[in-house]
Amino acid sequence: MELKAGSRLQSSICDTQIMVVKAPADDVDITCGGVAMVAVGDNPVAGNPADGLAEGSAMGKRYTNEDGSLEVLCTKPGVGSVGLGETALQLKDAKPLPASD
Amino acid sequence: MNQLRPLTPAQFVALAANPFAVDDMAVRPTAASPICVVDLRAAAINSTVGDADHAGVLESVGAWPVVVVGLIDSAAQPPSPLVDACDTLLGSHPSLPAAEGPAPDQLAAAISASPVASVALAQLLRFSPGLPVREALRAESLTYSVLQSGPTHANWLASRSTIAPSPAPSSSSTADQPAVIIQRCPGTSNGDGDALQVQLNRPEVHNAFSAEMRDGLGEALRVAAADPSIGRVRISGRGPSFCAGGDLREFGQAPDPATGHLARMARHPGQFMHLAGATTAVSAHLHGVAVGAGIELSAFATEVTATSDTEIWLPEVAMGLIPGAGGTVSIPRRIGRHRTMFMALTGQRIRRDTAVSWGLVDRLVQPG
Numbered sequence: 001m002e003l004k005a006g007s008r009l010q011s012s013i014c015d016t017q018i019m020v021v022k023a024p025a026d027d028v029d030i031t032c033g034g035v036a037m038v039a040v041g042d043n044p045v046a047g048n049p050a051d052g053l054a055e056g057s058a059m060g061k062r063y064t065n066e067d068g069s070l071e072v073l074c075t076k077p078g079v080g081s082v083g084l085g086e087t088a089l090q091l092k093d094a095k096p097l098p099a100s101d
Numbered sequence: 102m103n104q105l106r107p108l109t110p111a112q113f114v115a116l117a118a119n120p121f122a123v124d125d126m127a128v129r130p131t132a133a134s135p136i137c138v139v140d141l142r143a144a145a146i147n148s149t150v151g152d153a154d155h156a157g158v159l160e161s162v163g164a165w166p167v168v169v170v171g172l173i174d175s176a177a178q179p180p181s182p183l184v185d186a187c188d189t190l191l192g193s194h195p196s197l198p199a200a201e202g203p204a205p206d207q208l209a210a211a212i213s214a215s216p217v218a219s220v221a222l223a224q225l226l227r228f229s230p231g232l233p234v235r236e237a238l239r240a241e242s243l244t245y246s247v248l249q250s251g252p253t254h255a256n257w258l259a260s261r262s263t264i265a266p267s268p269a270p271s272s273s274s275t276a277d278q279p280a281v282i283i284q285r286c287p288g289t290s291n292g293d294g295d296a297l298q299v300q301l302n303r304p305e306v307h308n309a310f311s312a313e314m315r316d317g318l319g320e321a322l323r324v325a326a327a328d329p330s331i332g333r334v335r336i337s338g339r340g341p342s343f344c345a346g347g348d349l350r351e352f353g354q355a356p357d358p359a360t361g362h363l364a365r366m367a368r369h370p371g372q373f374m375h376l377a378g379a380t381t382a383v384s385a386h387l388h389g390v391a392v393g394a395g396i397e398l399s400a401f402a403t404e405v406t407a408t409s410d411t412e413i414w415l416p417e418v419a420m421g422l423i424p425g426a427g428g429t430v431s432i433p434r435r436i437g438r439h440r441t442m443f444m445a446l447t448g449q450r451i452r453r454d455t456a457v458s459w460g461l462v463d464r465l466v467q468p469g
Contacts, residue, residue, distance in 0.1 A: 008328070008330075017328075019327050019328060040330070059283045059284075059285065059320070059321075059324065060283055060317075060320030060321055060323065060324050061320070073323070073324065073327060074324075075285075075324050075327065075328040075330075075331075076285050077285075094316060094368075097312070097364045097367055097368060098355065098356050098360050098361070098364045099312065099351060099354035099355045099356070099361070099364065100355055100361040100362075100364040100365035101249075101347060101351050101352045101353070101354060101355055101361065101425075
């Protein structure tokens with residue numbers, strides 16, 4: 001699937017929805033729970049996440065691949081992990097800020 | 102000069118035209134309360150010169166290192182450049198404190214207790230309501246950071262050890278839970294989009310606004326701004342209060358005020374409230390105390406409701422600071438700068454009927 005920043009996708013197996021924040025140039029196999037994600041609004045949801053891809057997605061968190069070429073924002077949480085193929089994306093922790101007060 | 106003896110309108114106009122006025126007001130550590138009271142009641146106005154002389158006053162007053170307090174006598178008073186030139190107003194309008202009686206002295210005492218912050222806030226509010234929100238937030242943050250290195254805030258930090266420590270974690274502690282709970286709920290069938298329920302979740306400290314809470318709220322608001330299928334955001338607080346304002350335990354931790362400014366602007370919750378509100382109906386639901394950041398952030402919302410027990414006030418000026426969570430941007434846009442100055446200078450609790458009549462709160466609701 002070709003991704004663009006701003007694309008909105010949903011899981012095929014759980015409630016997870018994401019928005020693409022940063023997309024790689026090449027087509028990627030973006031998955032949730034190991035099953036290909038689809039554009040929001042497509043297809044009914046059914047099934048279970050594959051083993052090792054059931055950590056889940058958390059509202060408002062960002063996830064990224066190893067080289068940082070793909071970054072997504074979770075806009076609806078679910079039980080499946082967002083991944084590329086069978087590799088789960090990593091939670092991207094917000095950079096710690098110095099105190100402002 | 103007795104600064105509480107009001108200037109007549111003619112004296113005010115003459116002072117504004119005097120090129121040495123600012124020199125003569127120069128800030129000195131030992132100066133009396135930097136306040137200038139002007140009598141703008143109808144009788145005084147009627148006896149003075151025509152409006153042609155008044156147009157330059159607003160521009161001239163912009164740099165004055167004093168808080169200009171106008172005395173007015175009714176809501177029916179015609180608009181005047183002299184009234185506009187004041188930082189705050191006292192008068193017999195039902196929603197303003199009386200021009201007679203304790204109000205001028207009370208204001209003067211508050212300004213004396215925190216003179217630098219009072220003047221800095223006055224100077225900020227003379228121009229920032231005309232700026233776009235993003236720029237007004239930056240101006241607020243710069244002013245706030247300057248005041249972090251000021252004498253009154255240093256004294257406040259030094260005296261803070263007398264503040265009671267926060268309650269020890271109890272069995273009901275939420276420390277192992279997120280500081281902000283975000284739930285996405287399906288919308289109703291009429292196509293108004295999903296709703297995001299956002300709950301501040303540090304009930305044991307009245308939802309004191311910590312860095313962790315700021316980041317949690319920011320995550321929720323950025324989802325709302327990014328996802329067009331979210332139609333509503335509803336912000337409330339768990340426990341006895343909506344939000345008690347900035348977490349006092351985190352004050353004094355900035356590496357330095359300049360770095361504090363950059364950090365504040367990097368993840369500003371007021372900016373996120375503003376962005377979410379541009380695409381989504383954001384509502385804030387107040388109860389208990391809604392203080393400092395609690396009311397400042399709420400005032401950005403499309404709709405603000407409050408239960409009848411809600412207490413609202415701005416504590417920052419007494420700490421040597423100004424509202425720093427966007428309050429100098431959001432609150433004047435709801436109630437005007439004159440009332441914002443009064444709230445911020447006095448730190449007075451705003452009665453619920455006053456909050457509604459000013460438009461700080463849109464409606465009162467039953468506790469839910």
